Amino acid sequence: DVQLQASGGGLVQVGGSLRLSCAASGFTSDEYAIGWFRQAPGKGPEWVSAISSGGGSTYYADSVKGRFTISRDNAKNTLYLQMNSLKPEDTAVYYCATEVGKGQGTQVTVSS
Numbered sequence: 001d002v003q004l005q006a007s008g009g010g011l012v013q014v015g016g017s018l019r020l021s022c023a024a025s026g027f028t029s030d031e032y033a034i035g036w037f038r039q040a041p042g043k044g045p046e047w048v049s050a051i052s053s054g055g056g057s058t059y060y061a062d063s064v065k066g067r068f069t070i071s072r073d074n075a076k077n078t079l080y081l082q083m084n085s086l087k088p089e090d091t092a093v094y095y096c097a098t099e100v101g102k103g104q105g106t107q108v109t110v111s112s
Contacts, residue, residue: 002026003024003026004098004102005023005104006020006022009105009109012086013110014087014088016086019082020080020081020083020106022095024098027098029077030077033051033052035096035097037094037096038090038105043092047061048061048063048068049064049068050070051070051079054074055071055074091109093105093106094108
């Protein structure tokens with residue numbers, strides 16, 4: 001079974017940082033681009049960032065550009081999202097997804 005397990009969320013103050021991880025299993029993860037998405041309470045899913053299968057290309061939503069950094073370690077089948085300068089509007093459940101599956105998320109709460 002395809003599994004994508006996000007972790008690393010938590011409560012942080014405005015301006016703080018968090019590093020999310022997404023552990024992939026059940027498929028050959030290094031053959032797929034993979035992305036981070038988030039969903040805030042009462043809102044629909046929002047794409048945050050994506051990275052190519054080899055890690056050479058990265059993409060960001062305008063709302064996080066310059067603050068978030070996506071990376072992957074294919075040897076560990078793990079995706080990362082370094083989040084800096086966090087804002088209250090970054091509060092959401094963050095999850096990773098590829099074309100073959102979507103994982104359960106991790107809660108990020110930014111307090112002002």
